[in-house]
Amino acid sequence: MNSNFVEELTKRVRDTIEEYRMFENTKKAVIGFSAGPDSVCLLDVLKRIYGDTIDFFLVYINHRLRPQNILKKEERLTRDYAQNYGCRYRIIKIEVPKTRKGLEGEARERRYNALLNYAKKISASRIVLGHNLDDVVETFFLNLVRGSGTLGLQSIPAVRLPFVRPLINIKKDVILRYLKKRGLNFAIDTTNLDTDIRRNLIRKKIIPHLVKLNPQLHYVIKREIEILHTDEEYFQSLIQKIFDKFVEKKGNGLAIDIRRLMYYNKAIRNRVLMNMIIYLKNDRTGFESKHIEAILGLKNKQSGKRIALPDNLYAQRVYGKLFIGYAGKEERKNFFIPLKIGEEIEISNLRLKTELVKNFDLTNLPENIEVFDFEGLKPPLLLRNWKSGDKIKIRDGTKRIKEVLNEAKVPVNQRVNTVLFCDQKGVLWVIGIRRAYRAFINKKTKNILKVEFEYLD
Template identity: 25%
Template sequence: MLPVQKFLDFNHHQQLFVTGNRILLAVSGGKDSVLMLHFFKACGIDVGVAHCNFKLRKDEAQRDEHFVKTLAQSLNLPFYVTHFDTKKYAEDHKISTQMAARALRYSWFEEIRTTHGYDYIALAQHQNDTIETVLINLIRGTGISGLHGILPKRDKLIRPLLFLTRTEINHLVDENNISFVEDSSNASTDYVRNKLRLEVIPHLQNINPNLEHTFAKNSSRFADVERFLNVQVQKIANEIVLEKADGTYISIDEIKILDPQKLLLFELLKPYGFLETVVEEIIEALNKQSGIKFFSASHQATINRDYLIISKINTEEHLHKSIHINDDEFEYNGHSFLLQFTDELKFEADKNKIFVDSSALQFPLIIRNWQNGDRFIPLGMRGFKKISDFFIDEKVPLHIKSNVPILVNGNGEIIWIVGMRQDNRYKLSQSTKKVAIFELKIK
């Protein structure tokens, strides 16, 4: 027997859905998602089944699709399936295969949800998934939101199995003779999540046999802390943030007395997309001259006498342009550029030209304005240097540095501070077979 009442109690406590809602279930065919499907079916809830074939495991992927389709048909449930060229998407967008799969499936789930009238999308993540997520966030660096891990509900996504551990799921599947398919990649330690699950977490469980329960309690506490912080930040915003026709004004005097300053200013600026490193530089610049600008992808922050002024960037083309491999000529912000390729291994000492090992380039490239937090390895050096510090060392005036174009590789690394210095990672070497030449045309 399935613990249906425990399932319903968790749903009620977390307010995941209400009677009459239609739920789209993301079903891979593995233990977790198949068990979730049986829970919903046992409760008589109106559901549909969605399955993604990522074309990553050849015969296994076809097996999984057939299994889920047959299961949905046997239960007389609507079945939706799609096929993704995941590897191509990952290559085109210069991201990992896992990130590509995540982006593709969530976009498709939402499309099916809206098109077919479902209220929520249910994902079969459980307590052990939360442990893995928190550990990954801690390893990579995280804020408070990363410490609470996976939330039971976020927008239209619900996770109704978060009351169960992996051991409990295994027991329920065995006890109820539930059929499923096994993903062979789950046994591979090539992925960070698998490595944590197979090699790290068992050691933690030896130290604390109730690890899942402990993490669940901690996650709940951190979620409460995040909610409390959001309330406090909103109170502060109501007091010190002033909305005007030309932008958002925040008193510099009020910023200076925030405590803790970096945390609260970061939270105030987070809706505008400013990174933590940029917030640190804003704080450092509060006592400097007016006119200093800081950029996020969508906004700029300007120190202007008594206020930090946040304004939306209206001309995206002015600050961001894609460069493709066939763009032998391109324009950006009043500058003209040439791009050519040659098999001749050559180099010229010209500040308006750079000679790059073309095998290191990942197209499309980006040319954009300088942003606070940018860093590179100056040609001839080994260590990183902030571009803001480079500008200071080179005595570049404020009104000029704000308009210096920056050439960026598809992987996010800076290639060239145009007209000033190339990045050392992109210099020619004895192994270079093809040279890309970028030239700033002087009018």
């Protein structure tokens, strides 16, 4: 940088903003403001670039995890900077419980949710965060150690709307120098000195040694991340086509045929499964390459084998498919609905209608239609849910409905949707799966009961 240090940094930030079109059509934006060096620098640079053309709101998130005197100081600095720069501000206090995500992971998720909720409340189209190049490199190594795969190695994105990060190409030492040149005060988070925290250990102990090997480490890592990102964009264009073609919505999750998945190489397989997870939970937080390997391992297990995944998800082999969905017992809804011939009714996941006809061509019977000799039935007719112990008449006696569902390979997690069409003698049709061995139409049949259904999803 030349002697006009402040102008040079401002230009670099402006170039980053323009490269990623961060504030296109933006009139109102939230700045995640911690009162630390990054957010203070971010506010100052943005006001230098935009003045009052964008209405910036400072939002300080109090996690209540550090001493009160430090939190009060940060809140005071937030108020002072808001007043000095002509910005409105908001202090938001949140609770961070201990969960399997860890304190840092849970705090990050709740902080982001708080920012999203406030931005929505004030109709702000952008949330601006102060992540810098050091954060990118630290996250790269953290994800490398965790085994987060190539997606994790892409570290922190410059833009993932509504979040934008204008300082993403600026090193921390440059930010500190800028603040000194501008005479700007900031708070210091003393927890950043604790090397028992993995990120701090990487920042304080590991990266300095690597910088000795290559003083340009930060820019080398940044360049490698850009290469990974370019490759990933190409992969994702392929993955989306595969996802749209072969991934099915099933109940509370998604399923894919194992043989179709295994047709592709490992890089594609892994990404398809990760995209299924992202589709279900909107992000990939908490998922690593070991989870994808565990899901793929189900291909060698028997149908019904199930494994637990983070964030209350699970994966299961269901016959020839891999299923990923949310855990939790499916509640079987009991229903008992009398049927009037000629009416149309919606129940569970299907729509059903009945009618009496005189003739019907059995040579081309669609799968969604069954016909019965009306005189062979014992009205009133009804629809009800499947219950344990239910049986249906077959040629040589009776068979339990559970066995019928097993033979039809109906996934366990979808059996709560099973609907039975019955008369007073018992089950006439496990709808869409098997009809009872009785009340067939023949030459003597006078009235034919036609039952037709269609799935609603």
